[in-house]
Amino acid sequence: MAAAAETLPDPAALLAWYDRNRRTLPWRASAGEAADPYRVWLSEIMLQQTTVKAAGPYFLRFLKSFPDVAKLAAAPLEDVLKLWAGLGYYSRARNLHACAKAVAERYRGRFPESEGELLSLPGIGAYTAAAISAIAFGRKATVVDGNVERVVSRLFAVEAPTPGAKPLIRRLAASLSPPGRWGDFAQAMMDLGATICTPRRPACALCPWSGPCAARKAGTQELYPRKAPKAVRPTRRGVAFWVEREDGMALVRTRPEKGLLGGMTEIPTGRWAEDVDLDATPAALEAEAPLAARWSRASGLATHVFTHFALELAVLTTRVPAATAAPDGARWVPIATLDGEAIPSAFRKVVIHAIGAARSAPQAR
DNA sequence: TATTCGTGGTA
DNA sequence: TTACCAAGAAT
Incomplete structure (x- = not known):
């Protein structure tokens, strides 16, 4: 017309x-x-x-x-x-x-x-x-x-x-x-x-x-634009393990190339899932630890929101002797240069959480 | 076609 | 605090 x-x-x-x-x-x-x-x-x-x-x-x-x-x-x-x-x-x-x-x-x-x-x-x-x-x-x-x-x-x-x-x-x-x-x-x-x-x-x-x-x-x-309703965002939970060596090194891993945060550097964690219970016993939380040690739990949780799920991580920390070897799949990096590593925001929060806990409670068990 | 994939800013 | 959103691509 x-x-x-x-x-x-x-x-x-x-x-x-x-x-x-x-x-x-x-x-x-x-x-x-x-x-x-x-x-x-x-x-x-x-x-x-x-x-x-x-x-x-x-x-x-x-x-x-x-x-x-x-x-x-x-x-x-x-x-x-x-x-x-x-x-x-x-x-x-x-x-x-x-x-x-x-x-x-x-x-x-x-x-x-x-x-x-x-x-x-x-x-x-x-x-x-x-x-x-x-x-x-x-x-x-x-x-x-x-x-x-x-x-x-x-x-x-x-x-x-x-x-x-x-x-x-x-x-x-x-x-x-x-x-x-x-x-x-x-x-x-x-x-x-x-x-x-x-x-x-x-x-x-x-x-x-x-x-x-x-x-x-x-x-x-x-x-406008009209949009289809969005799916609800679930919350997954897990345990992060901050291992600090006495010579100033921290334990990290490289994530698999494919998938979430592919190829990036991470702090070791156990599995992430909706059914993980962060109120479980210390022994249960430590079950997936990358190495045997005396763990202390930092207060609170490190949280991060991804597009399709929210993440809550309990943070366990420990200090090990300078001679400690890295477990399979993990490596030591200097804490001083951690900032320059390929670490995504979710794990930067874990680091801050762990270091903050160490500072505020230096002799926590 | 529907999911999976980050992060930080804004109301 | 929650929910939404931003110059999308790969599978």
Whole structure:
């Protein structure tokens, strides 16, 4: 219908808004400058499910340690994991390294420009392939991230819940395509979602597309995107064992490459499960200890919340002679350099808990 | 298609 | 304090 065509959001209006409100971000080329594919790629990987604020410092540190894709490809994976520690979703770091090696070897250090080729690289999915193709190379691509999903679902008042509505949202997003400036348009859509069309209390008065927005017309903008109800988050429990050697070393292990916190350094723990009873007898709690020793229990629990479960760890501590050998699968590291290890946040909390307990009760049995 | 995968900030 | 959320990918 003619009326519908008149109310279609105008790409030019969004691009004009973008030009007036261009944000400066560490990885973003300034107006008129060519984007660096390596920086675009690195930032896009870091920004997956991660806020700009959290990724920023990591991006700058990575760029300093690994100025180009060749440097990153040549680095040991261990160094990459250490630098990534604390940012979360650690398979990203492993895939980042694998991708750098693939680009260095398969593409002679130059990122491919097409979505299809980018999609074949480790850690690059539909969103990231489109984003790199558009932002780094100016190619036509429909870039759909969480921001774009929200913007589009409101513009068209999409009633179907996500993630089922993703194909529809993608088609609608493609219908908004501009005649050119693909990279700017993609970033404009995401900036609009990040700064105006926010999850809560969107600033519709400042939105260049408030006119054609269906949800805005109905006053229901905060109800989109519709989402399927989430599963309840269970709590798993376990026991962590802090072993300090008299020469200032602590006992750690490396986690298996696959799965939760894959390849990262951990403090030894027993199994994590909902049925573990942290009020059990000391003997029961010590059953899974990595070595025989006199354990004392730190007060309270070290807690951490993952995406799909919460974790509560009782912390048992002990001190052993300097000659003590590390059990199979474990190793000693200097406590003084623990901060530089590839230790995820959950285990950093265990360390703080254990050391705090030792300080506040130095002669606890 | 549904799960699994972190972390820190915010209301 | 709880719940939600952030430039998703892999399986």
